[in-house]
Amino acid sequence: MSQKQLFELNNVNKSFTKGKEEITIFNGLNMSIKEGEFLAIMGPSGSGKTTLLNLLGGVDRPTAGDILFRGSPINNLSEGQLSKWRAEHIGFIFQFYNLMPMLNAARNVELPLLLKKLSRSQRRNSVDTALKLVGLEARAGHQPSELSGGQQQRVAIARAIVSDPTFLLCDEPTGDLDRATAVEILEILQLLNREFGKTIVMVTHDPAAAEYASRCLHLDKGEFIEKDLAA
Amino acid sequence: MTDTYLVLKNLTRNKLRLVLNCFAILIAFLLFGALGSLQHAFTAGIELSADNRLIVVNKINFTQPLPIAYVNKVRAIDGISKVTHANWFGAYYQDARRPMVGLAVDGDSYLDIYDNILLSDGGREAWLKERQGVIVGERMAHMHGWKVGDRIPISSNIFSQADGSTVWDMVISDIFRDKEPSADTNFLLFHYKYFIETQTFGKDWVGWMILTTEDSSLNERVAKAIDTNFANSSTETDTSTEKAFNRSFLEQVGSIGLIITSVIFAAFFTILLIVGNSMALSIRERTREIAVLKTIGFAAPRIFGMVLAESISLALIGGLLGLGVAVMLINGASSNPQLQSMLPNLIVPPSILIQALGYMLALGLITGIFPALRAMRLNTIDALNRG
Ligand SMILES: Nc1ncnc2c1ncn2[C@@H]1O[C@H](COP(=O)(O)OP(=O)(O)O)[C@@H](O)[C@H]1O
Ligand SMILES: [Mg+2]
Numbered sequence: 266m267s268q269k270q271l272f273e274l275n276n277v278n279k280s281f282t283k284g285k286e287e288i289t290i291f292n293g294l295n296m297s298i299k300e301g302e303f304l305a306i307m308g309p310s311g312s313g314k315t316t317l318l319n320l321l322g323g324v325d326r327p328t329a330g331d332i333l334f335r336g337s338p339i340n341n342l343s344e345g346q347l348s349k350w351r352a353e354h355i356g357f358i359f360q361f362y363n364l365m366p367m368l369n370a371a372r373n374v375e376l377p378l379l380l381k382k383l384s385r386s387q388r389r390n391s392v393d394t395a396l397k398l399v400g401l402e403a404r405a406g407h408q409p410s411e412l413s414g415g416q417q418q419r420v421a422i423a424r425a426i427v428s429d430p431t432f433l434l435c436d437e438p439t440g441d442l443d444r445a446t447a448v449e450i451l452e453i454l455q456l457l458n459r460e461f462g463k464t465i466v467m468v469t470h471d472p473a474a475a476e477y478a479s480r481c482l483h484l485d486k487g488e489f490i491e492k493d494l495a496a
Numbered sequence: 497m498t499d500t501y502l503v504l505k506n507l508t509r510n511k512l513r514l515v516l517n518c519f520a521i522l523i524a525f526l527l528f529g530a531l532g533s534l535q536h537a538f539t540a541g542i543e544l545s546a547d548n549r550l551i552v553v554n555k556i557n558f559t560q561p562l563p564i565a566y567v568n569k570v571r572a573i574d575g576i577s578k579v580t581h582a583n584w585f586g587a588y589y590q591d592a593r594r595p596m597v598g599l600a601v602d603g604d605s606y607l608d609i610y611d612n613i614l615l616s617d618g619g620r621e622a623w624l625k626e627r628q629g630v631i632v633g634e635r636m637a638h639m640h641g642w643k644v645g646d647r648i649p650i651s652s653n654i655f656s657q658a659d660g661s662t663v664w665d666m667v668i669s670d671i672f673r674d675k676e677p678s679a680d681t682n683f684l685l686f687h688y689k690y691f692i693e694t695q696t697f698g699k700d701w702v703g704w705m706i707l708t709t710e711d712s713s714l715n716e717r718v719a720k721a722i723d724t725n726f727a728n729s730s731t732e733t734d735t736s737t738e739k740a741f742n743r744s745f746l747e748q749v750g751s752i753g754l755i756i757t758s759v760i761f762a763a764f765f766t767i768l769l770i771v772g773n774s775m776a777l778s779i780r781e782r783t784r785e786i787a788v789l790k791t792i793g794f795a796a797p798r799i800f801g802m803v804l805a806e807s808i809s810l811a812l813i814g815g816l817l818g819l820g821v822a823v824m825l826i827n828g829a830s831s832n833p834q835l836q837s838m839l840p841n842l843i844v845p846p847s848i849l850i851q852a853l854g855y856m857l858a859l860g861l862i863t864g865i866f867p868a869l870r871a872m873r874l875n876t877i878d879a880l881n882r883g
Contacts (some may be wrong), residue, residue, distance in 0.1 A: 322791070324791055344795075345795055348793050348794065348795040349795075352792065352793025355793075363785070366509070367504075367505045367506065367509040368505060369497075372497050377793065379497065379499065380792070380793050388497075
């Protein structure tokens with residue numbers, strides 16, 4: 266596994282203003298994520314896990330400090346540049362799947378490819394490959410409403426990987442699934458990490474889910490406590 | 497898949513809402529197309545009449561004749577450049593229940609004054625040579641499938657010939673267009689000479705006279721001069737500009753324009769509220785999906801464009817359907833002979849179509865712009881975390 270840094274967070278501050286009140290989530294947060302690792306982030310509700318993913322995904326900006334991606338800061342990119350950067354590098358997986366209800370599975374998976382210059386057949390190939398990888402090629406024509414929760418999450422994973430991103434950001438991907446289905450999803454994520462070299466950052470509050478990661482960080486009151494599961 | 501596909505899928509995802517919105521827009525554009533065409537038909541005659549054309553009719557009533565001798569008398573009055581005359585024939589073709597506009601005219605002088613009538617090369621000479629020749633407007637020829645050279649029996653519901661027949665044999669010398677494409681060409685012209693020599697009401701009269709002044713500033717003076725000239729004679733005249741003549745006819749229909757404008761305005765205001773509200777609602781319902789698109793990497797302007805495309809498509813679908821129904825309705829109505837003789841210009845004019853298209857785009861823009869801005873500026877984090 267490559268040991269190069271994918272992300273480096275230097276003295277990141279993040280606070281929200283709620284009315285007159287200012288809530289500080291991170292105060293001088295430092296961390297790094299290596300290329301190719303499968304990082305689990307755990308922590309109590311409200312500890313800032315989602316906020317951290319948003320910062321890593323360039324959906325939100327730090328109040329102060331730098332976020333370096335492969336050595337260059339992303340926090341000073343414009344909105345347009347960030348959109349491009351996300352389309353190129355990130356696959357997002359959410360707790361509630363967030364599929365487009367009016368599009369069938371294949372078209373949901375195809376969505377990120379609209380941001381690339383690809384021919385129709387190239388797009389179809391990528392969609393087929395992604396759906397096969399999550400074992401849903403037989404459901405390509407189904408609407409999300411015709412799929413179970415686990416199947417919808419697999420479609421969401423296919424959508425996240427279809428454009429071959431550098432890393433995946435997963436916010437409680439198994440939070441809404443039963444144990445057996447959760448295991449299927451986690452196995453797919455593990456496969457993507459091990460066989461396809463995708464760096465994965467996964468937020469979860471399920472310790473059993475965190476077992477699938479190679480490293481686990483505990484977030485509490487904006488601070489990290491590290492536990493190494495790789496050993 | 498393309499952005500267009502996404503827009504269409506979003507447009508059609510709630511079928512009931514789509515149908516209701518389309519219906520509201522359809523009604524508005526149906527009203528606009530149909531009422532706008534009616535208004536156009538009422539005013540077209542006025543707009544198309546030349547400024548310096550005067551009409552001389554019998555003072556008693558414009559259906560009463562004038563002596564033919566008046567034509568030369570009028571020609572002698574100062575300030576007049578051309579004079580011609582016409583007779584109403586009460587024409588119909590085969591079916592007496594379907595009257596059509598047919599005039600017996602002095603060909604040469606009539607075409608000089610009505611220079612908006614365009615004949616084909618050599619058509620004028622051919623017609624003037626042929627005693628039984630008739631020239632037919634493009635629209636009328638099209639409706640009956642007539643071609644140059646066709647022999648057509650034209651009947652009169654007023655006149656008859658010495659042998660009691662009410663049918664005049666005519667041959668089509670040419671088919672004419674109007675300089676102004678939207679002008680009505682649903683009428684025919686044949687020779688006064690042929691008419692006057694064959695009908696049985698005397699040989700020395702015309703229906704009315706048309707003349708042009710040397711300059712429209714002379715209109716009033718010339719009109720007065722003519723009417724004074726024939727004052728206290730057995731046949732007094734009433735001279736007015738063609739515009740005024742047409743307008744006085746219109747005044748009988750009253751303030752139709754105002755009514756039409758208010759109805760259209762009310763309809764548009766109503767659908768603006770209905771459709772605007774519905775667009776805002778449907779975008780609000782999609783907050784989460786839009787947030788996902790942005791997260792995936794769709795840039796804000798692109799999302800703005802997709803929402804706007806959706807509202808414009810909605811306006812175009814409803815609007816074009818409404819306009820289509822209006823065109824069918826107007827075409828249907830204008831093939832009714834009664835309506836046709838009352839409102840010869842009853843068509844959906846291109847100006848109405850273009851205006852309607854403009855209003856559709858405006859409607860789409862106005863109803864879409866706020867939801868589109870909202871979607872574009874949507875805070876992804878709030879939408880995803882708290883959606
Ligand atoms: N956009 C926001 N505006 C204001 N407060 C926020 C916003 N996002 C998150 N927070 C606050 O930040 C804290 C951490 O939130 P979050 O990162 O969602 O926690 P977690 O995902 O660990 O449950 C919470 O107290 C939350 O209310
Ligand atoms: Mg969270």
